Amino acid sequence: MHFCQNTVNHNIFLENMQNDVLSTILNQHDIQVDGSPEKVSAYFEELVFTKSTMKEYLSKDVYGEVIECIELGKKINRDIAGHVASAMRSWAMSHGAKSYTHWFQPLTGATAEKHDSFFTPKSDGQHIEQFTGDALVQQEPDASSFPNGGIRATFEARGYTAWDPSSPAFILELKAGKVLCIPTIFISYTGEALDYKAPLLKSIHFLEKHALPIARMFDRHANRVQPTLGWEQEYFLVDERMYYARPDLVMAGRTLIGSAPAKGQQLDDHYFGSIPERVYSFMVDLEYQAHRLGIPIQTRHNEVAPGQYEFAPMFESVNVAVDHNQLVIDLMDRVASRHKLKVLTHEKPFAGINGSGKHNNWSLGTDTGKNLLSPGSTPKTNLRFLTFFVNVIKAVHEHADVLRASIASAGNDHRLGANEAPPAIISVFIGSHLTGVLDSILERVEKGKKFDEESNANLKLDIHKMIPYVLLDNTDRNRTSPFAFTGNKFEIRAVGSSTNCASPMIVMNTIVGAQLEAFKKDVNALIADGEKRDGAILRVLSRYIEESKAIRFEGDNYTEEWAKEAAKRKLSNVKDSAHALGLFETDKAIKLFTNSGVFSEVELEARQEINYENYNLKLHIEVNVLADMARTMVVPAAIRYQKKIADTLESLEKNGVKSTSYMRKELALIGEHIECLLELTGQLDEVSAKASSKGHARDEARYIAKNIIPYFEKVRGHCDALEARISDAEWPLPKYRDMLFIR
Numbered sequence: 001m002h003f004c005q006n007t008v009n010h011n012i013f014l015e016n017m018q019n020d021v022l023s024t025i026l027n028q029h030d031i032q033v034d035g036s037p038e039k040v041s042a043y044f045e046e047l048v049f050t051k052s053t054m055k056e057y058l059s060k061d062v063y064g065e066v067i068e069c070i071e072l073g074k075k076i077n078r079d080i081a082g083h084v085a086s087a088m089r090s091w092a093m094s095h096g097a098k099s100y101t102h103w104f105q106p107l108t109g110a111t112a113e114k115h116d117s118f119f120t121p122k123s124d125g126q127h128i129e130q131f132t133g134d135a136l137v138q139q140e141p142d143a144s145s146f147p148n149g150g151i152r153a154t155f156e157a158r159g160y161t162a163w164d165p166s167s168p169a170f171i172l173e174l175k176a177g178k179v180l181c182i183p184t185i186f187i188s189y190t191g192e193a194l195d196y197k198a199p200l201l202k203s204i205h206f207l208e209k210h211a212l213p214i215a216r217m218f219d220r221h222a223n224r225v226q227p228t229l230g231w232e233q234e235y236f237l238v239d240e241r242m243y244y245a246r247p248d249l250v251m252a253g254r255t256l257i258g259s260a261p262a263k264g265q266q267l268d269d270h271y272f273g274s275i276p277e278r279v280y281s282f283m284v285d286l287e288y289q290a291h292r293l294g295i296p297i298q299t300r301h302n303e304v305a306p307g308q309y310e311f312a313p314m315f316e317s318v319n320v321a322v323d324h325n326q327l328v329i330d331l332m333d334r335v336a337s338r339h340k341l342k343v344l345t346h347e348k349p350f351a352g353i354n355g356s357g358k359h360n361n362w363s364l365g366t367d368t369g370k371n372l373l374s375p376g377s378t379p380k381t382n383l384r385f386l387t388f389f390v391n392v393i394k395a396v397h398e399h400a401d402v403l404r405a406s407i408a409s410a411g412n413d414h415r416l417g418a419n420e421a422p423p424a425i426i427s428v429f430i431g432s433h434l435t436g437v438l439d440s441i442l443e444r445v446e447k448g449k450k451f452d453e454e455s456n457a458n459l460k461l462d463i464h465k466m467i468p469y470v471l472l473d474n475t476d477r478n479r480t481s482p483f484a485f486t487g488n489k490f491e492i493r494a495v496g497s498s499t500n501c502a503s504p505m506i507v508m509n510t511i512v513g514a515q516l517e518a519f520k521k522d523v524n525a526l527i528a529d530g531e532k533r534d535g536a537i538l539r540v541l542s543r544y545i546e547e548s549k550a551i552r553f554e555g556d557n558y559t560e561e562w563a564k565e566a567a568k569r570k571l572s573n574v575k576d577s578a579h580a581l582g583l584f585e586t587d588k589a590i591k592l593f594t595n596s597g598v599f600s601e602v603e604l605e606a607r608q609e610i611n612y613e614n615y616n617l618k619l620h621i622e623v624n625v626l627a628d629m630a631r632t633m634v635v636p637a638a639i640r641y642q643k644k645i646a647d648t649l650e651s652l653e654k655n656g657v658k659s660t661s662y663m664r665k666e667l668a669l670i671g672e673h674i675e676c677l678l679e680l681t682g683q684l685d686e687v688s689a690k691a692s693s694k695g696h697a698r699d700e701a702r703y704i705a706k707n708i709i710p711y712f713e714k715v716r717g718h719c720d721a722l723e724a725r726i727s728d729a730e731w732p733l734p735k736y737r738d739m740l741f742i743r
Helices: 002-026 051-057 060-072 078-094 133-137 197-215 240-244 247-252 277-292 318-338 379-398 400-406 432-446 453-473 502-528 533-547 560-568 577-585 587-596 601-654 661-694 697-723 736-741
Strands: 099-103 115-117 159-163 170-174 177-188 225-239 297-302 308-313 341-344 358-366 483-485 490-492
Touching: 051 060, 051 078, 060 078, 078 099, 078 133, 078 177, 133 159, 177 197, 197 225, 197 318, 197 358, 197 379, 197 502, 197 587, 225 240, 225 318, 225 502, 225 736, 240 247, 240 341, 247 601, 277 297, 277 308, 277 318, 277 341, 318 341, 318 502, 358 502, 379 400, 379 432, 379 502, 379 533, 400 502, 400 577, 400 587, 432 533, 502 533, 502 587, 577 587, 577 601, 577 697, 587 601, 601 661, 601 697, 661 697
Parallel strands: 099 177
Antiparallel strands: 099 115, 159 177, 170 177, 225 308, 225 341, 225 358, 297 308, 358 490, 483 490
16 A cells, blocks of 8 residues: 555656646746847947957057067066956956956866955955956866876875966856956876867967978968867757756766657757747857857858757857867857757767757968968968978878877767768768879879979969869868868868867877877978979979878768778778777877977876766766666666556456456556666676776776676666556656757
8 A cells, every 4th residue: 555655646746747748848938048139249349348349458569479479479477467467357347347367178078167366465454456467377276176187196286377377368157256267288297288279279289389490481471370169069968857857867968768769860850940039049148148248150050960069160160169168168058048048069968869069160370461281372371281281181191099089078978970970980081182182192193194384384283273172062061070171171070079179189289299290201302302392392382192092982881881991991990989098098099199399298197087087977977877777767667567467467367357468568568678687787786896807997998898787788778668568657868859859
């Protein structure tokens, strides 16, 4: 009797919860979106300490020195920093900010901040608001509780944040107030980088050091070469009430169980479809807040999967673009809460439909306004284009492994190769026209034609005739390629939606910088032997084209045939992150990063430890959540359903109904699923408990990949089978059809 009463109470609770959720959603009043003037330009960057704002608050001399530091990368002295700090404080307080923070990106995957007040008590009783140059340039947050890979002991807490003048300060508006945010790097007491920004800045400097001399071969007026980034952020939106009713979404960011709905994405009706009103309201609100913070979001649309969306900004310098992406992810959560929605940036929050990526569109630009990866209208500009184009391909061929490692994560393992995302094999797509251009150069070499002055000029004219068509024809992109040329940039499509863009950008900057360093040496060697410069360039490029031919692939990357062909070409195919992360540990990778100065050996080792630990911890969380949901939610629901069938059978038989064979089979099937779930979760506990005994975090990660992950699908299979049989009123979780289609 006690059990029956509990069952009745639980069923009433579930029905009330689901009805309450649906009622809340269906009766949702429109959220008041912050008003904005007609033109974005009227409020764009109003919360950013821009150059024009600095000009208003600083003297002419100080402003000139600050701009020189920002644009030329020079160090800023403390006296100048004091003037900037005072100007920042005055500007921030004019917007209502009462505190400031050094805003940084530790290796947690999120941003971090420690707020300090401008208010300063004085001994003479004359209390004031102040912000000094010392406080601007350097702060000392506790470093012991951030991931450090063994660099710092827990009792050694000191770490430093240091101002990055190249990324503008901004004001973050919270419900209760406003805070001035100053982008910074984060380092340990002993100087090792503990964040994403410090090595990113080093990689940018390294790339420029070796790209600038090459750019000056074609443009003597160039003084800077900077990598640019345009990211495309994919994400899901679910109703807040449904989100909090799913322990797996709350704790793991993805659904660990969930039966596929009758309709998924098979009709292709969501992609670029009409944006639902509630979602549109969220998007408009988000874009308004982003534009005020200087984030140039320009594109929004429905993505392929139901409940999935995307937005993308214009290109910016890599450093600022990375900061803006991290800021936007934080902003998305804040804005979504106002609309009673939750943003999911996990790479695969729902099984059976597309996951989410963060395409990184990378290019190189000069301070003279030239895109070095844009085909030109003259032989000279096309030779410049070919120089950088071929060197990027060569760099990816030489260092495909570290590029693969840079996008490795537990979440991305669910997405790579799963129809909507490229496989774990790194290849380069350039399109048929550019393939023809590269083949024509090789053909000339194979026929023994020399790159003398006359034939060189003719060759350049031939290239000039072919390349302009790329701008028209290359728009038909290969969506299965992990690394594709798309007209005037390379798109790294394999990056996961939750990944910090800095990770693949550090690798791209470093490998291209190293390749351009080698290119200059190779060209200079031929010039020293008496060859003309353009001829030497083309001769070296022709060798690179031949040597990197294996990495180029124009077909369908999803096919088994490509996997076999890739193996013949000796391209690596590392399918899980537990092994992909090891690609950072090779002698070749260590030499690459230490020679470039981007990482020291200590920093590399520490980051590897952090990467493995992050992988392990996320999987252990998922194990615990899955086992808990199976035992405390799915099995009890199944037992209640089982009892209901048994009671119905008993009642029918008492009343003389004999045709109950189907119900008896159903009863037995439910019992089998319950028994299997209890057995599997018990085994999962035992296997999981052994993981921590494997010693090194790398060994634990590989143990998890081999021995624990296979249980996820087994447990899920039984849970999903039960969900497909148990009534909505008795099932304890919001279902896929509700989360994906109720907006």
